[in-house]
Amino acid sequence: MQTRYSFGGDEHIFVEVDEEMSLEAFFKSLSMTNAVRESGIAGITEICPANASFQIKFDPDVIAPQDLMTELKGFEAAAEKADKTIETRIIEIPVLYDDPWTRETLMRFRERHQDPTSTDLEYAARVNDYPDVQSFIAAHAASPWFVSMVGFVAGLPFTYQLVERAKQIEVPKYLRPRTDTPRLTVGHGGCFGCIYSVRGAGGYQMFGVTPMPIYDPSGKISYLKELMIFRPGDIIKFRSVERAEYDADVAAIDEGRFEPKIVSVPFSLDAFTADPAGTNAKLLEALNG
Known part of the structure; x- marks a missing residue:
């Protein structure tokens, strides 16, 4: 697909990459978006990245709309020629799968689900051809996940599974959204995973919860000095934990003793495309090394 550029009123340009x-x-x-941010173009007031698209807000009294459009198209040409390697981070997220809180919540909303007779995990395992829930959980936790955007709700990461396309987990969203989702739920809808940063409505299938806050507007949690932990381009690795470890992590966070496992790593799109399994093995070796 050719990238589409369109104006949104007098102060926005929307760019749909694909x-x-x-x-x-x-x-x-x-x-x-990184190039726009680094360019320091006068008149740009906000950059809002999304999945395969982004929006720029600008002051038309400072820069003419067509001039900014020309600048953006120049960034596209440079992006197509650029080395597709980024310096990023891999972040380990502990997850209590099939936890009591998401299970209680999903049971309250079964009439909104495709299969009211099963749990979200049972349904996801079945539609992805896994023999049981445990093998599905193992697959979900085994691979790294790429953070494609952060937003919709403050701090919420949208994640894309780093495996061959044919092996990606895909699960439809609820037929009708829930009015409740526990805070820090690990969910999935379509080809995207997410972590709900706050309690609220939602339509993604619920697989478990993490004890690890990812957004703190109060700034009191020791490792969340920037209010939220994720940024686009980060890589997540989920790790399945039992209830005892979950409770211990919650206590450590409350006492200011918890530090997430975060390792700086390079990630090459070309290397991943050529050898997904080998690239993932190197990422996990860096995380566990």
């Missing part, structure tokens, strides 16, 4: 959600589209969008 209609298809793919790692290639995410990388191109990320490269362009």
Whole structure:
């Protein structure tokens, strides 16, 4: 698809890199928004990246709309030629899968689900051809996940599974959204995973919860001095934990003793495309090394 540029009123330009959600589209969008941010163009007041698209807010009294459009198209040409390697971070997220809180919540909303007779995990395992819930959980936790955008709700990461396309977990969203989702739920809808940063409505299938806050507007949590932990381009690795470890992590966070496992790593789109399994093995070796 050719990138589409359109004006949104007098102060916005919307750029749609691709209609298809793919790692290639995410990388191109990320490269362009990074270039805009680094350019320091006078008149740009906000950069809002999304999945395979982004929006720029600008002051038309400072820069003419067509001039900014020309600048953005120049960034696109540079992005297509740029080295598709980024310096990023891999962040380990402990998860209590099949926890009591999401289970209680999902049971309250079964009439909104495709299969009212099963749990979200049972349904997800079945539609993805896994023999049981445990094998599905193992697959979900085994691979890294690329953070394609952060937003919709403050601090919420949208994540894309780093495996071959044919092996990606895909689960439809609820038929009708819930009015409740526990805070820090690990969810999935379509080809995207997420972590609900706050309690609220939601339509993604619920797989578990993490004890690890990812957004803190109060700034009191020791490792969240920037209010939220994720940024586009980060890589997440989920780790399945039992209830005892979950409770211990909650206590450590409350006491200011918890430090998430975060390791700086390079990530090459070309290397991943050529050898997904080998690239993932190197990422996990860096995390566990």
